[in-house]
Amino acid sequence: MYLEQQKKLAAAVRAFLREKYQLDLANVVIEQPPSVEMGEFALPLSFELAKRLRKAPRKIAEEIVAQLALPKGFEKLEVAGAGYINARLKRDIAAQALVRNPATARTTHEGEGAADVSGKILVEHTSINPNKAAHIGHLRNAILGDTFVRLLRQAGHPVDVQNYIDNTGAQVADVVVGFAHLEKKSKPEIAGIIASNQRFDYYCWDLYARVSQWYEKDKENLEARLETLHAIELGENEMADIAELVSIVVLRRHLETMDRLGIEYDFLPRESEILRLHFWDAAFQQLKDKGVLYLETEGKNKGCWVMARPAAKKPDDGGQERSGPDEDAKVIVRSNGTVGYVGKDIAYHLWKFGLLGRDFGYQKFYQYPNQHEAWISAEQGEPEHPHFGGVAAIYNVIDSRQSDPQNTVIEALRLLGYTEQAAHYTHFSYEMVALTPRCAMELGYAVKDEDRAKSYIEVSGRKGFGVKADDLLDALINAAKVEVDSRHPELNEGRRAVISQQIAIGALRYFMLKFTKQSVIAFDFKEALAFEGETGPYAQYAVVRATNIFRKAGSEPEQALAADVDYARYFADESGTEIWELWLLAGKTSFVVEQCIATTEPAFAAKHAFQLAQQFSNFYHRHHILNEADEGRKKFLLATAAVVRRELSNVLGVMGISVPSVM
């Protein structure tokens, strides 16, 4: 409702400016006045025009207000302040539109940036090394990614969700080293551990940390990693078999953990197939043919195939030609002929855009309770499979520490001449989750004096330092269960468990989404386990209360929406203005979804959900609906509750938060 009217207003203003002043404004700024009593939209454009038209802002505003033909659904325009133009909607018409069409209805995408594509969109997230349990940092990644997927789907985009698995790297090798050198376990013995251990990823978590210590104790122990890495790449040996076993089992655990949060994947491409299907060879050929890579013949990178760094601005050395090798160039292929991580990533991204000329094999791997299948890459896959790759746009949800290599891949695409694809490649970058020193000490970690003064300490899987995802979720579920048990002893155990789970997930997902991406989350149990204030459960509770009204009334929200309500009458007075503000906020859902997509910032949705819940709680407290004597007004209040309930549920749904039946 809000978005449609805003767009109509913008179009009308743009057309008017073109005709009247021969001005072409690319984007007309429209915001909201400080108070809804001043109208629904505010245009500060007279200030901008003042200089160009050599007139006072207020004068321009008056001219526009007098002459602009109002779009349908608008009441009037007014000049306010020093020259703002405020627009008023016809509240009753807007309300009726909202009653009929949810504000979450699909929108079109004209000029919406990277998501302005007609084809399929690929979102890659999670991508945890399959050698240890997932921790809170991985949770932020997966929740951001999954929410973005839901946002895109809400807006009508077809989306494939991928989770990249680096199953041949040093991290998996380290755990294999742990089994072979520290624990002296054979493959069957490891299989025994797996069979007897529900959370094998936890076992690996500890082992991985021990291996890291072992390396530190004696640098010569690092030899074991190299040997193991080599063996894994070679294949057909026990080390490689162990690596495969460990990575597959840990991967399955990750999928189970994420499944607890309602996060699903369509495809799991693995590095092992990128190697064995020789993706790099095809990419290398293209890169050489187009001169993106060149063979360095001098300096420290002699014998390597390198690429000039995208961000590297050559220092201004007074116009002199720099001589000698570009030491700052990025090494893609080492002098011993092996390709680095970035090279493989370039090949992988050529595949994503359908530019590689090769494809994975595909095998079914994991079935979700709702029958949805996650597929995994394979050397030789099943004959029948869905088609992945060849997409129009990609979003890689990867933390900000990876922005350098990400930019290198984008630059490689651009240099290869794939400028369109490079423009539709988005590094969805976010900051890490760290622990507060207090939290670290609570968990029993030794915190160095120098770290105690810091506001946060970086999580490290290598050191086994962090909060495991399943542990956090368990703690949240237990905390929620205590509350639910005491509030609803009349419900059976199974239902209480389901509700506790919904609340825990709501709390966790909201917590991870309420921070903007560039903010480091300093994790603290006290805040993460909160169910009051700006939290997921607070928003869920608002919906539950709205639902209770209808339950008590013995009617359905749908009836309240279909009822014949005299909106014009009840919106007219002062109390009506207050309630109108709530409707307006509820009508902003599609606007918020679009904003989240355009800025790759899901936090807007979280903030919006909270605001809507807050205003509804206020409304709920102020108006006792079922006691309302005036039947017409009662219908009006019921419709309000129904609209807010529907929109708030939808926004929460986009965030992957479901609403319990009772709380």
Added chain:
RNA sequence: GGGCCCGUAGCUCAAUCGGAUAGAGCAUCAGCCUUCUAAGCUGAGGGUUGCUGGUUCGAUUCCAGCCGGGCCUACCA
């Protein structure tokens, strides 16, 4: 050394391409449960938006410099 990010209330965070009186939550204090559930509501206190300049009708936002903090910057993966 170079690149990216951050600095806003006691704490954790918002602030829609620069807009009207910088807003929330937590914590503290004072109120509200015979009412559709108190996981809620109302109120109070709490701010030189790190510092100094600049651009602008208008700066938390943009630019420059400084101060403080974080991350990245290997022929590792």
